[in-house]
Amino acid sequence: MANKYSNLKIFHYQDKIDSLVKTNSDIQAPLHIRIKPTNVCNHSCWYCSYKVDHLQLGQDMVERDYIPEDKMMEIIDDCKDMGVKAVTFSGGGEPFVYRYFTKTIKKVIENNISFASLTNGSKLYGEIAELFALHGTWLRISIDGFDDESYAQYRDIKHGEFSKIITNMKNFVSIPNRVCNLGVSFIIDEKNYTQIYEFSKLMKTIGVDSIKLSGCVIANEGDKNNEYHQPFYEKAKKLSIKVKEELEDESFEVFESYHLLEDKFKKNYTWCPYSQINPVIGADLNIYHCHDKAYNLDNGMIGNIKDVGFKQFWMNDKEKFFKVNPACDCNNHCAVNEKNKMILDYLDVEHLGFV
Numbered sequence: 001m002a003n004k005y006s007n008l009k010i011f012h013y014q015d016k017i018d019s020l021v022k023t024n025s026d027i028q029a030p031l032h033i034r035i036k037p038t039n040v041c042n043h044s045c046w047y048c049s050y051k052v053d054h055l056q057l058g059q060d061m062v063e064r065d066y067i068p069e070d071k072m073m074e075i076i077d078d079c080k081d082m083g084v085k086a087v088t089f090s091g092g093g094e095p096f097v098y099r100y101f102t103k104t105i106k107k108v109i110e111n112n113i114s115f116a117s118l119t120n121g122s123k124l125y126g127e128i129a130e131l132f133a134l135h136g137t138w139l140r141i142s143i144d145g146f147d148d149e150s151y152a153q154y155r156d157i158k159h160g161e162f163s164k165i166i167t168n169m170k171n172f173v174s175i176p177n178r179v180c181n182l183g184v185s186f187i188i189d190e191k192n193y194t195q196i197y198e199f200s201k202l203m204k205t206i207g208v209d210s211i212k213l214s215g216c217v218i219a220n221e222g223d224k225n226n227e228y229h230q231p232f233y234e235k236a237k238k239l240s241i242k243v244k245e246e247l248e249d250e251s252f253e254v255f256e257s258y259h260l261l262e263d264k265f266k267k268n269y270t271w272c273p274y275s276q277i278n279p280v281i282g283a284d285l286n287i288y289h290c291h292d293k294a295y296n297l298d299n300g301m302i303g304n305i306k307d308v309g310f311k312q313f314w315m316n317d318k319e320k321f322f323k324v325n326p327a328c329d330c331n332n333h334c335a336v337n338e339k340n341k342m343i344l345d346y347l348d349v350e351h352l353g354f355v
Contacts, residue, residue, distance in 0.1 A: 222265035
């Protein structure tokens with residue numbers, strides 16, 4: 001079974017790796033862009049980093065922001081011209097409530113760019129579901145509740161929404177000629193960890209292609225997150241491993257990613273390779289170094305494209321990629337920490353002939 005989460009994908013793009021260093025004058029296009037089309041969301045998850053005040057992710061987010069229609073079309077055309085390989089849509093808000101989302105996806109398909117989205121699944125029906133099913137690479141639905149009652153409590157929404165999303169997923173996997181992988185991310189916390197196995201079994205039963213099991217992030221510091229998970233960590237970990245061992249097969253892939261979080265917080269390097277590989281375009285039209293620094297204006301923003309095209313902005317002035325020092329500015333959760341360390345280790349070597 002191919003590893004969809006492999007850290008080694010970047011090594012298929014040797015020219016891009018060689019262009020990352022500061023001393024190289026050439027700037028190459030990012031390979032993968034995350035676009036946050038809107039900051040509006042129809043759910044209100046208790047742990048959402050964009051809505052709770054004590055988490056740094058989203059600290060400067062303005063909920064009403066969204067990317068205007070003409071600007072979104074311009075961005076997608078720039079992605080094509082630059083040779084961007086893939087686009088992932090995410091929050092901020094819920095991408096599927098973005099008023100121009102169907103038109104955006106049609107434009108991405110027209111430009112032959114691979115695309116995916118994170119979503120809560122509430123709007124996964126109709127034409128947009130068909131477009132993803134027949135042309136998308138993957139969709140991942142974030143879920144925390146395990147029945148109508150718990151789901152409503154987690155997200156401050158009306159009772160019955162969990163059942164509707166299950167129906168949406170069932171309908172999606174049954175679309176004829178579907179090529180899009182449907183995954184679920186089960187966010188583990190102190191209230192739902194006992195349901196890890198039964199929930200995973202339900203997802204397999206309804207035809208979901210993959211499930212990712214990971215813990216919720218409730219603080220900016222790794223030790224505080226670990227302190228939160230510690231009372232139930234061993235029990236939750238055993239259930240996660242049980243899912244991997246008993247439920248995974250050729251039709252159902254399990255990403256067992258429930259672990260303590262120190263390695264995603266501590267950095268000892270001074271520049272971030274992945275800011276040039278997988279940047280973020282926010283709904284405020286700011287370009288951010290990464291998903292984990294999105295809507296941090298003081299030490300997460302590369303620049304703004306409100307009055308300039310994305311392509312023109314990206315290809316001008318390489319110094320902008322080196323203004324953030326991860327060792328000082330990024331003492332927060334970082335999804336690409338291990339990838340950054342791997343690339344930096346590859347680039348910073350001597351005596352190359354002695355392999």
